[in-house]
Amino acid sequence: MREHQAAAGRPFAAPYRSAVGRPRRLAAAGADGPYRRRRRSARRGPVVRPRAYDAQHNTALTDTLDAWLSTFGDVIAAFAAVHIHPNTFRYRLKRLAVVAGIDLHDPEAGFEAMPQLRLRPPDS
Template sequence: AARPVELRRSRADADRALRVLGSGRTQRRAARLSDVYAASLLEELTDRMAAEDDLPDGPVIRLRAYDARHHTALTDTLDAWLSTFGDVPSAAAAVHIHPNTFRYRLKRLAVVAGIDLDDPEARFEAMLQLRLRPPHS
């Protein structure tokens, strides 16, 4: 902080950055808030959801429940696909399966989750839900 009036904000920013560093959302050992800003927003959103008992309902939640019941990995499939911007060979390699098996899983998860993978809003919602930690974890 350059001026005393900025101390409160500087301390709050430092606390937010430290919280992210301790959360496991990053591999960094030191960071400014600007380095981990998106992760700090996810932490705050998770806190708000827990405080208001406002758990999301959506495709990722349905996939996680399905995976738990059936011992499948459809959530990991979706995460790999989104993380590779839809590049099936790269996503399949990331989860160590054949690209054809990966394509089958994509079709299956779209049905199970009720998600339209061609819809950019649906993809954004899924990506956000994948990065939110449930409040109890």
Template sequence: MRDAAASASLRREAEAILRATVDAPAGAPATTVADVRHRILLDRIGDELERDPWLRLSGVDELVVHDAEQGTSYGASITAWLDELGDIATAANRLRVHPNTLRHRLRRARELFALDLDDPEVRLAVWLELRRSAQPPPPGPRVS
């Protein structure tokens, strides 16, 4: 029975590694759990948010629907800003918009979706949910 439990554990670990590396380029070196533990953690948190929707912030769900229906970029804007650790200039450059445009989007997102982006725990939850809901667009060419 002990071998069966060990086998099941190893299988879960292998599946988690495969899931975390599904986007790795062909011919990439072998990956260990230590290499992708952070991705496995994010995948598991995302799974939990899918299993129990009441855990999600309603404002993020509203934002995602609004972006899809209205063609806005609030989610991508917040994600870029958070990915750049709040650096407006770098995030705006990444999005290829003027810094004032990004400031406006962040202010409107706060207003429209009641997201307290000044609270570090809310920022973390928003970032996790936005990462779960859609992959942000890849960084475009830098604007000088």
């Protein structure tokens, strides 16, 4: 590489190292920032925020999400399963979409949330 740059008439410039050992150009550009954030949020998943919200505000958004996913989006069967008024259930669905950032009409989002509801204990 040095020979190629010397032939082109440019001096060779070695990348400076940052404190963690990566080249500074990459560290300054934040090359792994969005990737790292995506990995971190993927590890946490879509059910973490509703559970934290439920614990803090004494609500039942995760129960609502569980009923919605268990009935495959059938609102009538879902509100009957959690024994609440249909309008209350619909309000909770809207609130859940805001708090969790889940698109409830996206099958992939539901598929991602369903195992977390089943495998993780409700108190965590």
